[in-house]
Amino acid sequence: MSWNRFGAALVLALCPAIAAALDSDRLAPVQIRAERIDVDQKTGISHYQGQVRYQQGSMRMDASSADVTMARPSHALVSLKAEGRPARFRTELEQEPREVRGEARRLAYDAASGELQLQGAARLERGTDVVTAGHLRYDTRTDHFTAVRDGTERIHAHYQPPARNDAAPAAPKPGPKRQR
Numbered sequence: 001m002s003w004n005r006f007g008a009a010l011v012l013a014l015c016p017a018i019a020a021a022l023d024s025d026r027l028a029p030v031q032i033r034a035e036r037i038d039v040d041q042k043t044g045i046s047h048y049q050g051q052v053r054y055q056q057g058s059m060r061m062d063a064s065s066a067d068v069t070m071a072r073p074s075h076a077l078v079s080l081k082a083e084g085r086p087a088r089f090r091t092e093l094e095q096e097p098r099e100v101r102g103e104a105r106r107l108a109y110d111a112a113s114g115e116l117q118l119q120g121a122a123r124l125e126r127g128t129d130v131v132t133a134g135h136l137r138y139d140t141r142t143d144h145f146t147a148v149r150d151g152t153e154r155i156h157a158h159y160q161p162p163a164r165n166d167a168a169p170a171a172p173k174p175g176p177k178r179q180r
Helices: 003-014 023-027
Strands: 030-033 036-040 045-056 059-070 077-092 099-110 115-126 129-139 144-148 156-158
Touching (some): 030 059, 045 077, 059 099, 077 115, 099 129, 115 144
Antiparallel strands (some): 030 045, 036 045, 045 059, 059 077, 077 099, 115 129, 129 156
8 A cells, every 4th residue: 555545544544524514505695705806707707816705604715816616697606716825714514523624725616516625735624633635635515535645745634532521430428427
């Protein structure tokens, strides 16, 4: 097994499954803010430049620039590509921990598949669990992600097991002594 495959397998074994993002996010309205916007109404492709913030439900992306493709005439999101130093995203989950955060130099989201690609110094956080790699693929609809190293940099995973609550019960406190 190559180190590349071994590293990805190790990350998947160490980290618990990432829960699906909120289903309601796909139906929420899209809001985009930027310093400059160039929109082609015929193709549905728009380019955003300067402190770009994309938000749809609990899903949020912040970047230096972004290209967004919307279906015509429904205005449904088709894809989003973003760049930054770093570009960041976050989304809420159906179960605990309630939030996933990620960052990389480039983000690419495909709405049909729900797949988010993080490329270049990629980082994915879920609660106290953290994975860093050259490239991460995260499926926002399922509980799956894949990490691949970039060049000589290895994948790093930090997994924090849940706190144990099964400690032995405390011994009962002795009551007052009875007199005989």
